[in-house]
Amino acid sequence: MDFGFSEEQEMLRDQVRKFLEDRCSLPQVRAIAASNEGYCRDLWGQLSKLGWLGLTLPEEFGGVGLSWVDLVVILEETGRTLFPSPLLSTTLAATAINEFGTPQQQQHWLPSLANGSCIGTLALLDETDFLSPKAIQMTAKASERGYLLSGEKRFVQDATVADVFIVAFRSGPANDDLGLAIISRHDKGVSVEETEGWDRTKRTGVLKLDTVQIAADAILSETLLGAQAIEVLIDRGALAVSAETIGVCEGILNLTSQYALDRKQFGSPIGRYQGVKHPLAEIYVDIECTKSLVYYAAWALDGEPNEAPAAIAKAKAYASQSVCDAGVSGVQLHGAIGYTDEYDMQLFIKRSKWSRATYGDEDFHYDRVAKFGGL
Amino acid sequence: MNFDFTEKEEAFRAKVKQFIAVNLPAPEQRGKDFEKQWNVKLAEQKWIGFSWPKEHGGGGGSLIEQVILKEEMSQALAPDLGSDLMGLVWVGPALIRYGTEAQKKEFMPDLLNCQSSWCTGYSEPDVGSDLGSLNLRAVRDGDDYVINGSKIWTTKAHVAKNIFLTVRTNPEVESRYRGISVLLMPMNTPGIQVRPIVNIVGDHSFNQVFFTDVRVPVSTRLGAEGEGWKVVMGALANERSGISESTGMERHLDKLKALARNSLKGGKPALEDTEIRRKLARFETRISAMRLNGFRNLTKQIKGAQPGSETSINKLLRGMLEIPMADLAMGLLGNSASGMGEWQYDSFNFHGVVIGGGSPNIQRNIIAERTLGLPKD
Numbered sequence: 001m002d003f004g005f006s007e008e009q010e011m012l013r014d015q016v017r018k019f020l021e022d023r024c025s026l027p028q029v030r031a032i033a034a035s036n037e038g039y040c041r042d043l044w045g046q047l048s049k050l051g052w053l054g055l056t057l058p059e060e061f062g063g064v065g066l067s068w069v070d071l072v073v074i075l076e077e078t079g080r081t082l083f084p085s086p087l088l089s090t091t092l093a094a095t096a097i098n099e100f101g102t103p104q105q106q107q108h109w110l111p112s113l114a115n116g117s118c119i120g121t122l123a124l125l126d127e128t129d130f131l132s133p134k135a136i137q138m139t140a141k142a143s144e145r146g147y148l149l150s151g152e153k154r155f156v157q158d159a160t161v162a163d164v165f166i167v168a169f170r171s172g173p174a175n176d177d178l179g180l181a182i183i184s185r186h187d188k189g190v191s192v193e194e195t196e197g198w199d200r201t202k203r204t205g206v207l208k209l210d211t212v213q214i215a216a217d218a219i220l221s222e223t224l225l226g227a228q229a230i231e232v233l234i235d236r237g238a239l240a241v242s243a244e245t246i247g248v249c250e251g252i253l254n255l256t257s258q259y260a261l262d263r264k265q266f267g268s269p270i271g272r273y274q275g276v277k278h279p280l281a282e283i284y285v286d287i288e289c290t291k292s293l294v295y296y297a298a299w300a301l302d303g304e305p306n307e308a309p310a311a312i313a314k315a316k317a318y319a320s321q322s323v324c325d326a327g328v329s330g331v332q333l334h335g336a337i338g339y340t341d342e343y344d345m346q347l348f349i350k351r352s353k354w355s356r357a358t359y360g361d362e363d364f365h366y367d368r369v370a371k372f373g374g375l
Numbered sequence: 376m377n378f379d380f381t382e383k384e385e386a387f388r389a390k391v392k393q394f395i396a397v398n399l400p401a402p403e404q405r406g407k408d409f410e411k412q413w414n415v416k417l418a419e420q421k422w423i424g425f426s427w428p429k430e431h432g433g434g435g436g437s438l439i440e441q442v443i444l445k446e447e448m449s450q451a452l453a454p455d456l457g458s459d460l461m462g463l464v465w466v467g468p469a470l471i472r473y474g475t476e477a478q479k480k481e482f483m484p485d486l487l488n489c490q491s492s493w494c495t496g497y498s499e500p501d502v503g504s505d506l507g508s509l510n511l512r513a514v515r516d517g518d519d520y521v522i523n524g525s526k527i528w529t530t531k532a533h534v535a536k537n538i539f540l541t542v543r544t545n546p547e548v549e550s551r552y553r554g555i556s557v558l559l560m561p562m563n564t565p566g567i568q569v570r571p572i573v574n575i576v577g578d579h580s581f582n583q584v585f586f587t588d589v590r591v592p593v594s595t596r597l598g599a600e601g602e603g604w605k606v607v608m609g610a611l612a613n614e615r616s617g618i619s620e621s622t623g624m625e626r627h628l629d630k631l632k633a634l635a636r637n638s639l640k641g642g643k644p645a646l647e648d649t650e651i652r653r654k655l656a657r658f659e660t661r662i663s664a665m666r667l668n669g670f671r672n673l674t675k676q677i678k679g680a681q682p683g684s685e686t687s688i689n690k691l692l693r694g695m696l697e698i699p700m701a702d703l704a705m706g707l708l709g710n711s712a713s714g715m716g717e718w719q720y721d722s723f724n725f726h727g728v729v730i731g732g733g734s735p736n737i738q739r740n741i742i743a744e745r746t747l748g749l750p751k752d
Contacts, residue, residue, distance in 0.1 A: 001377065001378060001379065001380055001384075001439055001670070001673070001674070002376060002377050002674055002677075003376060003378065003667070003670040003671050003673070003674045004376065004671065004674040004675065004678065005376065006376070069376050253747075257747050257748070257749065260749060261748070261749065261750075268750070269749075269750055271743075271747075271749035271750055272749065272750040272751070272752055273752075274736070274739075274740070274752065276749075277739065277740065277743040277744075277747075277749050277752075278736065278739040278740075278743070280743055280747055280749065281691075281738075281739040281740075281742040281743040281747070282739070284688075284742055284743075284746060284747060285688050285691055285692065285742065288668060288685075288688050289661070289664035289665075289668065289688075289692070290664075291671075292664050292667035292668045292670075292671055293660070293663065293664050293667060295376065295667075295671075296663075296667050299376050299377075299378070303377075314659075314660040314663055314664075317656070317657075317660055318660050318661075318664065363653065366652075366653040366656035366657060366660070367649070367652065367653065367656070369656035369659060369660055370652040370653065370655060370656040373632075373655070373656065373659050374632070375632065375635075375646055375652055375655060375656070
């Protein structure tokens with residue numbers, strides 16, 4: 001029994017933290033967030049050299065062959081500094097191909113996703129944002145060479161910079177008539193449009209498909225995968241966002257605790273007053289609980305896959321609620337300065353709204369927890 | 376990171392399960408003498424004082440074995456290990472660490488054989504959360520201390536044989552923590568008077584204890600004079616991860632789910648109500664977090680770290696669970712909530728657990744000051 005990180009994992013954490021502190025502290029984050037692309041190509045190239053892009057991919061495809069627990073270490077740190085990059089999206093797209101793809105598909109896509117020359121993302125959701133295989137309505141028409149796909153996918157992370165999309169589609173009305181297609185940005189009939197959002201460190205967009213030809217070898221696993229594969233990807237996404245959320249909450253706690261020490265009112269640092277102290281203690285408790293739930297869920301994903309869905313639902317539910325509360329407390333405890341554009345708290349509360357919603361908010365995941373818990 | 380237990384640990388768990396299967400009757404079949412007989416059997420297994428070193432008569436159980444033992448017991452709805460909770464949690468570990476040979480000889484055998492019953496004197500009428508300011512005076516007079524003053528909220532003082540008493544031996548030191556000492560004495564020492572205090576549910580569990588010219592020899596002191604704060608703080612060296620507490624909360628949630636299953640809300644099954652489902656899911660998630668926090672703390676302890684304010688986190692979580700869980704139960708009962716029954720009783724009684732050992736706001740202070748480094752109030 002050892003519910004802690006190994007020495008190597010602690011070293012990885014130090015490495016990521018130092019890299020991000022040196023190369024992408026909050027002023028740089030602001031600069032990247034103000035750019036059109038929303039990420040920095042130079043830093044992206046370095047991530048690939050450091051092995052973070054293919055962290056969980058097998059070594060034969062240019063990955064590092066590590067586990068989800070290791071990935072959580074990196075994502076906590078990218079969350080802490082609000083690091084803007086398509087790391088999460090690319091990791092999830094690569095995961096989909098790694099888990100469900102044919103050897104040919106893996107050989108074709110994974111090395112370029114691992115070395116950063118290709119940016120990938122998931123495109124699962126349709127008109128509605130309801131996260132369920134049932135809600136996937138985009139229906140493929142069978143054609144001579146496979147399928148034809150038309151329609152729009154919404155809430156596609158990093159849509160405008162992605163080179164490849166893993167698109168969920170329906171082939172019939174039954175629950176399991178679902179498949180995943182690999183669609184390249186350059187395929188005929190593919191276009192993307194950015195969706196405006198408050199958090200400029202996370203970019204989202206719409207993927208538009210106009211009679212796009214899906215060849216048989218672009219269908220993941222060649223045969224349709226059914227609803228379960230979609231659920232697996234939603235779970236992976238929920239866990240990845242939860243891991244980043246830990247860092248976001250820690251960023252909020254650090255910023256606000258420091259302010260509570262520095263800011264003096266009524267002759268004393270405001271952190272002396274219980275009206276300030278107690279909400280900060282609550283954020284800390286929530287962070288510790290989220291860590292426990294996320295670490296366990298990551299471990300389950302690696303070692304006890306049957307336990308993973310329930311563990312991930314708990315982790316994301318708790319993370320969503322915590323980050324939402326921490327964002328609000330963070331601004332409120334700062335007072336007026338927290339409501340300004342110039343002060344960094346605004347970056348964190350904007351991220352908190354994104355983190356809460358993406359891959360399911362607390363209501364969505366608590367409903368799953370209730371179901372898994374026999375209710 | 377792994378959640379695997381070693382073969383030895385698994386064998387120990389199997390042994391505990393087997394012991395429970397053979398010796399523990401179902402809760403409704405436990406007679407009047409059950410606890411006494413049960414404790415004798417536990418003592419034979421060396422599971423009373425299981426965490427204490429073997430050379431002091433303890434079971435020498437590792438941190439993980441302690442967790443396994445407590446978890447299995449909690450799972451099987453067994454009573455706490457040993458009836459003398461105060462003696463086992465506070466007195467035993469403090470004796471082992473600070474006791475003289477004579478003190479150990481006097482008190483350890485009874486503790487290990489379930490013959491002891493201790494109460495602990497901490498709070499005073501004017502001193503609760505701010506324990507460092509305690510005021511019960513013990514004045515040195517030759518080879519004796521003469522004690523005058525009072526303790527309050529002293530659980531079991533009316534039945535305990537002995538008291539673990541915190542006193543102020545020196546009121547004039549710079550740091551108020553430095554003038555405190557710990558004394559061990561029989562409750563039948565002349566000059567000790569116990570006044571019962573009836574609690575919110577009509578039970579007599581705690582008391583006020585008055586000390587009028589109580590004279591005890593200096594040899595009753597545990598640890599050095601003025602070092603009592605250290606004795607109190609160092610006493611909790613045993614497993615404090617809170618894992619078994621979360622097992623207890625899981626059973627509590629099972630009961631709440633069963634209540635929800637059999638309740639109606641607005642004429643429809645309560646479990647069709649989204650809000651009720653989400654509340655139950657929140658409790659379940661928080662209990663999981665508590666349990667996993669426990670495993671993270673345990674891992675830190677095994678790797679040699681001293682427990683810090685981590686224990687405050689689970690203590691606080693317990694409060695954040697007990698209060699809304701009781702609230703949900705009362706809501707499910709509808710008009711019956713104003714009547715008598717198990718849930719109604721619990722809705723008053725849980726306050727004892729949540730306040731005892733430091734209220735939630737005190738835990739928030741501890742976390743903010745010790746972990747976040749915010750200034751003391």
